[in-house]
Amino acid sequence: MSRRVVITGMGWITPLGHDIDGVWAKLLDGVSGVGPTTLFHAETFPTQFSAEVDGFDLSDFLGPRATEHAGASRNTQFALAAAHQAWESAGLSSVDGLESDRVGVYLGGGEGPLDFDSFSEAAVKAWVSDSPDGPHLDVTRWVEVARRILDATTELEQEPNLAAGHLAVHFNAGGPCFNTLTACAASTQAIGEASAIIRRGDADVIISGGAHTMIHPLGVTGFNRLTALSMRNDSCMTASRPFDRDRDGFVLGEGAGIVILEDEQHARDRGATILADVVGYGSTADAFRVTDIHEDGRGAIAAMRLAIEDAGLSPEQIDYISAHGTGTEENDKIESLAIRAVFGDRASQVPISSIKSMLGHLIAAAGVVEIITCVLAIRNGVVPPTINYREPDPRCDLDYVPNESRRIEVETALSNSFGFGGQNDALIVTAHQAR
């Protein structure tokens, strides 16, 4: 019999808080984690608000061991804290004889925040605006300034694979170690690919999920220039309104989520509590356009169908969909028609919600917090709402669980993550089927 992959632990660091139960309660209450941006001075930016992680201190989670990770960038710290929660909740810290090379790490980890002050200082000092050759960058001057002010540790810790590196050391996880950065699909991709590793027998346990923060000057600049962010500065808590007719873009969030993926037999042998089964994963590339999603949603449709087929299920068996639902005009419209294409007439009976309405968009970490949400929905028989839903959009004509959470028995849930750049991932989790 082929190996099955289960989830035995979960943890997250989010704009609504730092523990599974507390954040879940807020999601069910429809609480928004959005507010004015405080991590940098965004008062003059087109978008002046975001969903920030507040009151975070790594030592609250790692205790004195937090100092071992001095220099870790913000996203790595989030990952460590979320992983600590997940590891503890999985009961792994009290397991004897856990073999290091059978424990791996697979993250969808974002790059650490750029040292913006140093970077902008060097750039401005090296810019020559009046010169017979026209305005240009004096590279030697830039190098001179950069060499003086950049810090080696900060530069190293920015690399996207460093969070995985910290986790491998902290948890003595010497097995396969990967980091993917397929934009907004990254942590769903990480969980899907990690599941394949366990299924094959190349690891028994994998610390998986993602972490990201792009709430910094260049991150917000980049998304504002793409007109991807909501600019509803006068009403920021209502700005994230996936599927609503008046949606105007996503709200940038930050944070991390970690799930402990485990071989089912390994979990049973050590008496672990199994939270859910990972049963299907589908991944495709749009191969269409650099800036636009394929208008028929072909990539998303294929990813969902592949996941359902991989799970050995049919669309009728999906009880809940955690949408990618960013709140951009394009994604929400195309995701809706893709769901309609996969689910046919039954599409309007499948409850769909987007927790990005409350947490904002955690970019590389979005997928994992949505998977965690699916597991919680399954275990608690209730699905969170899509808040800020006021005006239906005729092009988005499905049931988005508007504004209020809903009691539903959920046995099987599907989560979608579609990344900038045309990466489409879909993952299916079910209530644990004891065999």
Place this chain on the structure above:
Amino acid sequence: MTGERRVVVTGLGVVSPLGIGRESLWDGLMTGRSVIGPVKAFDSSNLQSCLGGEVAPFKISQFVPKSLRKNAKVMARDIELAVVAAYEAVKDAGLRTRCLIDRGEVEGPPNVDPTRFGANIGAGLICTDLDELASAFSTAVDENGDFSLAKWGRGGMENLTPLWLLRSLPNMLACHVTIVQNAQAPSNTLTCGEASSHLAIGEAFRSIARGAADVCICGGAESKINPMAMVREALLGRIDVESDERPESACRPFAADRAGTVCSEGGGLVTLEDLDHAKQRGARIYAELVGFGASANTHSWSEPDPDGKGIARAIRSALSDAGVGADDIDLIVTFGTGVADQDASEAAAFGGVFGRRLDSIPAIATKGSLGTNGAGSGALDFAVGVMSMVQNTVVPSRNTEHADRRFGFRFAHGDPVDARIGHLLTVGYTLGGGQNAAIVVRRVEE
């Protein structure tokens, strides 16, 4: 493993300072051509080292269909390198993809189903075009000439091109490649520094073996030839800063007096394919991919392990996966960057796995020729290993004449060495972050 399909190598797509295409890579290594010198792309004179390995200028329009030329305008250097490598990989494999058909370079209908054709492309942090960003920043300075975030938000940022972020995301290498080649199957972007190529090739191997795709172009691409990357690498202590006057001897893998590596650029994408799919379309098969192993360092994410335990673990895992022992390996493609403690760590790993037999196994180190280019390095090494296997020839390894004999590697110097290679082993690992990977490739008989 039962139930898994067999995976073969049907194409090698490479771009490096030795040129575009596998033949120029091969010829350049065989003749020991020196292509490391003071960087020409920009004034590198006050960097810690001015040396680099640069890819000679090329026209990206020659590697994409006419209809997609406008996409080329939003391709950062790293993306261009991936697109070039992809073109070479599919062409070398005899795949009739959208790109080659639209360019009129092949006759006949597509011979690969787009929904069964994927890309797994390792990438690094794309260093933004400094000129472009500085130009925009310069519109947001205050009366003291200092950058003003307030002015930037208020309007300075309007001077930055709208698609700026899309040029800088690491997954845009795979995005552009999948568009140009019409590859819609499972794809990925691994960002694990210098281990990215090996990890991408290994993951693609698994993906095809379990039936999730039939063809995958995999590897990585990166350019370190820009001021930011070069300052960074030197700041992190990885660069040979003593050889500016003697560029031909900068980067001496495993040498007793090794003093660091040289920044470079390039990319490699290997065409991996399901064996039956390859046979059905009459593809030329280079070799078979039979083993992959990966590991993480558990003692440190920033320093290499003097005992090389993590690298050794990846090697043993790959050997076991291939169902072979250390005694079955006839060629070792080392990673050898020339960074002192990294080379020592790798040597300890090989010593631990191969013991006294190590000095009788032919070995290759390419970075004395190519320098280190981050996410693309491993794929170039893989391609060189496979070509050696096919040609029954071990290429010489530049700048290994004074390799520390205690390490026990058997490099060829000056002249190539004839060798019949049944199995080769290639390794890759990050210089920071602690990821390690190893791959075993087996000869296919004619």
